Amino acid sequence: MSTHLIAFFTLREALRRRVVLAAALLTFGYLVLYGVGVWFGYRDLQDTPGGPPGLTEGVVNLMLVGGLWSLNFIASVLAVFLSVGALAGEVDQGTLHAIAARPVRRSEIVLGKFVGFTLMLAVFIGVSAGLMILIVAVITGQIVGASWSGPLLMLLASMLLIGLALAGSSRLSPLPNGVIVFTLYSTALIGGVIEQIGDVLESAVMFNIGIFSSVLVPTRAIWDMASAQLAAGGFAGELSAGPFGASNPPSGWMLLIAFLHLALTLGFALRAFERRDF
Amino acid sequence: MILGLTYPTAGEIEVLGQPVGSLAARAQVGFLPETFRFHDWLTASELLHFHARLARVPADIRAERVRELLALVGLSDRVGDRLSTFSKGMMQRVGLAQALVGEPRLVILDEPTSALDPIGRRDVRDRIRELGEQGVTVFLNSHLLSEVEQVCDRVAIIDHGAIVAEGKLDTLLSAQEIEIRAGDGAEAAARQALGDAEIRALNGRLRVRVANDDETAILVQRIVEAGVPVYDVRQVGDSLEDLFVRVAERGDV
Numbered sequence A: 001m002s003t004h005l006i007a008f009f010t011l012r013e014a015l016r017r018r019v020v021l022a023a024a025l026l027t028f029g030y031l032v033l034y035g036v037g038v039w040f041g042y043r044d045l046q047d048t049p050g051g052p053p054g055l056t057e058g059v060v061n062l063m064l065v066g067g068l069w070s071l072n073f074i075a076s077v078l079a080v081f082l083s084v085g086a087l088a089g090e091v092d093q094g095t096l097h098a099i100a101a102r103p104v105r106r107s108e109i110v111l112g113k114f115v116g117f118t119l120m121l122a123v124f125i126g127v128s129a130g131l132m133i134l135i136v137a138v139i140t141g142q143i144v145g146a147s148w149s150g151p152l153l154m155l156l157a158s159m160l161l162i163g164l165a166l167a168g169s170s171r172l173s174p175l176p177n178g179v180i181v182f183t184l185y186s187t188a189l190i191g192g193v194i195e196q197i198g199d200v201l202e203s204a205v206m207f208n209i210g211i212f213s214s215v216l217v218p219t220r221a222i223w224d225m226a227s228a229q230l231a232a233g234g235f236a237g238e239l240s241a242g243p244f245g246a247s248n249p250p251s252g253w254m255l256l257i258a259f260l261h262l263a264l265t266l267g268f269a270l271r272a273f274e275r276r277d278f
Numbered sequence B: 001m002i003l004g005l006t007y008p009t010a011g012e013i014e015v016l017g018q019p020v021g022s023l024a025a026r027a028q029v030g031f032l033p034e035t036f037r038f039h040d041w042l043t044a045s046e047l048l049h050f051h052a053r054l055a056r057v058p059a060d061i062r063a064e065r066v067r068e069l070l071a072l073v074g075l076s077d078r079v080g081d082r083l084s085t086f087s088k089g090m091m092q093r094v095g096l097a098q099a100l101v102g103e104p105r106l107v108i109l110d111e112p113t114s115a116l117d118p119i120g121r122r123d124v125r126d127r128i129r130e131l132g133e134q135g136v137t138v139f140l141n142s143h144l145l146s147e148v149e150q151v152c153d154r155v156a157i158i159d160h161g162a163i164v165a166e167g168k169l170d171t172l173l174s175a176q177e178i179e180i181r182a183g184d185g186a187e188a189a190a191r192q193a194l195g196d197a198e199i200r201a202l203n204g205r206l207r208v209r210v211a212n213d214d215e216t217a218i219l220v221q222r223i224v225e226a227g228v229p230v231y232d233v234r235q236v237g238d239s240l241e242d243l244f245v246r247v248a249e250r251g252d253v
Helices: A003-016 A019-047 A055-083 A088-093 A106-140 A149-169 A174-201 A204-216 A219-230 A234-240 A253-275 B044-054 B059-072 B088-100 B118-133 B145-151 B186-194 B213-225 B240-250
Strands: B029-032 B106-110 B137-141 B154-159 B162-168 B176-182 B199-202 B205-210 B230-236
Touching: A003 A019, A003 A106, A003 B044, A019 A055, A019 A106, A055 A106, A055 A149, A055 A174, A055 A219, A088 A174, A106 A149, A106 A253, A149 A174, A149 A219, A149 A253, A174 A204, A174 A219, A204 A219, A204 A253, A219 A253, B029 B088, B044 B059, B044 B088, B059 B088, B088 B106, B088 B118, B118 B137, B118 B145, B137 B145, B145 B240, B154 B240, B162 B240, B176 B186, B176 B213, B186 B199, B186 B205, B186 B213, B205 B213, B213 B230
Parallel strands: B029 B106, B106 B137
Antiparallel strands: B154 B162, B176 B205, B176 B230, B199 B205
16 A cells, blocks of 8 residues: 555655645744734733623633634635645646556545645644644633544544545646635535524524535534534633634534545545546 | 556556556556656655655665666766756656666656757667666657667557557568669659559659569669660668658558
């Protein structure tokens, strides 16, 4: 099996091409900015007397979930950018010809790339989310969101996008593939908002449109699950819903749908890439 | 197709006794693509190491193999340099080393000298001949017919996707053309002698395609017997290019 060779090669390419460096530097800048924001926000919160019980806790939680929402967005963009040209783009450039002529299965190329991108995103999400939780803990003295399930769900959302982009990339060149993947990603994002409004207005149609978009691309639904894991219960949970998460987190079925989605997109990528002519 | 990069629409192919595209077949084949594009963030040594691992070269001889091949293609002094700093010619040479890294029994070279200077071309031709002497089959795809003529034992000419001529080079080129300078009436006599042979009158001389020397002798004899004086007969060399043009334009060998 050469999957690990391709995965390692993919990782090394990202390191060498300074994709990781650029992402790390920008994320570092973002974390600094975020830390400053949390520090001032928390100080103002301390200076404001009164308010319902649990307000401080809720706001701190909101700040963390909001911060992680941005990280999740960066991770999603990174996932799409990394993988959108991974197959067809390289075939068009001719860089994959010599590799595909080796005793390597086409499926090993696809899976190797998937594993490589996933590892990269795992490191990115693990490190940046860990630092963000640490920043909030150090500044506010409150440890919130310190669970594995939140960041793991964020990784799953990125993996869904990698699978989708690889499926497209088995046939389409990078530009149309990128347009399609981003459009689907945005559909899921907007679908989530429509679902929330539908929930408030008690509109079954709007609610169902949201559900449909989540089944089509479950990235937003998986984020909603992640944010529910990260948010504390009670008032804090209510507060941190709104823009960064659903008031009613999706059921466990969504996890099954997400894994099914991943299996389908990867299956398509494997099958289509296996059959294509170079 | 031999490399498993495209699929046949019909029929079966075997490469070195293995079904085409199978891992066992590809393990014995080395390939230099016409585009010779490689991941340019790698160094020359890293590229060869990566391909050596993909080609399942045992770990203990990998470093030695890479060193040898880079020396063979004259890149010993650029081992640690990134491919992005390489010229086209250097890229093609590192590509040739890449094709040879798995000690293949069959090497497919697609236009392997297109980016090389005359010295580089001669080097590659020498390498191809050496491979041939070592028992490696080299499949050379080229539009540079003089190059093909210099290194190949067997030649196939492909026109619009179909093989229109194929065989050993010396057999293919054995059909020759002779030029005859003779008196009036030579053309008629020649036509009578050889019937449907290809005969052209050119500046008062006759150009005739003959299959062999015997035909030449008969032809001259018949012209003389017809009472036409023959002043001069000489062979006109046939190159692979002549053969190619003839085959491509008129479809005959």
